[in-house]
Amino acid sequence: MPILKILQYPDDRLHTVAAPVLQINNNTRTLIRDMAETMYAAPGIGLAATQVDVHQRIIVIDVSEAHDQLLVFINPEITASNGLSDYEEGCLSVPDVYGKVSRAESITVKALDADGKFFTLDASGLLAVCIQHEMDHLQGKVFVEYWSRLKQARVIAKLKKRHRHAM
Ligand code: GNR
Ligand code: NI
Numbered sequence: 001m002p003i004l005k006i007l008q009y010p011d012d013r014l015h016t017v018a019a020p021v022l023q024i025n026n027n028t029r030t031l032i033r034d035m036a037e038t039m040y041a042a043p044g045i046g047l048a049a050t051q052v053d054v055h056q057r058i059i060v061i062d063v064s065e066a067h068d069q070l071l072v073f074i075n076p077e078i079t080a081s082n083g084l085s086d087y088e089e090g091c092l093s094v095p096d097v098y099g100k101v102s103r104a105e106s107i108t109v110k111a112l113d114a115d116g117k118f119f120t121l122d123a124s125g126l127l128a129v130c131i132q133h134e135m136d137h138l139q140g141k142v143f144v145e146y147w148s149r150l151k152q153a154r155v156i157a158k159l160k161k162r163h164r165h166a167m
Helices: 026-041 125-138 149-166
Strands: 046-048 058-061 071-082 085-091 094-103 106-112 118-124
Touching: 026 046, 026 058, 026 071, 046 125, 058 125, 071 125, 085 125, 094 125, 094 149, 106 125, 118 125
Parallel strands: none
Antiparallel strands: 046 058, 058 071, 071 106, 085 094, 106 118
8 A cells, every 4th residue: 555745844735725525435545544554654643634635634643552543533623622731743744843832631523434424532632632733734734833933934944954965
C-alpha cells in the first residue's frame, strides 16, 4: 500500500478548507487505509487528509503505545469543550519544530467512523490535543499559526535552511 506524500509548511495547500464527506465509498476506504499507513510509517499519532492534499473532512489518529487503536473521524465536530491546557505540539507538516499551543483540556467530539457509523467520544489529554490539532488542519490551520508572526518567520527560515542543506 502506498505511503502518501505529506505537504510541508509553508505550503499554501495546507490552508485549504476541507469539504464534508458526502458518501463513504471505496475511494474513501482506500484513502483512510493509506492515511493510516502513512501516519504509522512517519511515525505520527495523527494525520488529517489536508496534509496529504486531499481536502475532505477525514482524520486518522492512534495515540496508543502499541499502535493498535486506530481512530477514524469523518466529518468530525466538537460539541463540547472544557478547560484549557498548554501542550508541546509537533506536526508532520512542520518537521523538527515543537512548541506550546493552548487548547481545550477536554472535548466531546461527534463523527462518523470508517463504516459511516455515527459515534461520540469524550477525550482529554493527548487524544484531545491531537483531535483539535487535526481538526485545525481540516480548517486550513497549522499549529505554528497560533504563534507570533516573528516566531512563524523563524520557523519558515529554519525549514528553508534545512531544505537547502538537504539538496
Ligand atoms: O505526530 C504528531 N504528534 C503530535 C504531538 C503533539 C501534538 C500534536 C501532534 S499531531 C502530530 C501528527 C500531525 O502532524 N498531525 O497533523
Ligand atoms: Ni499536524
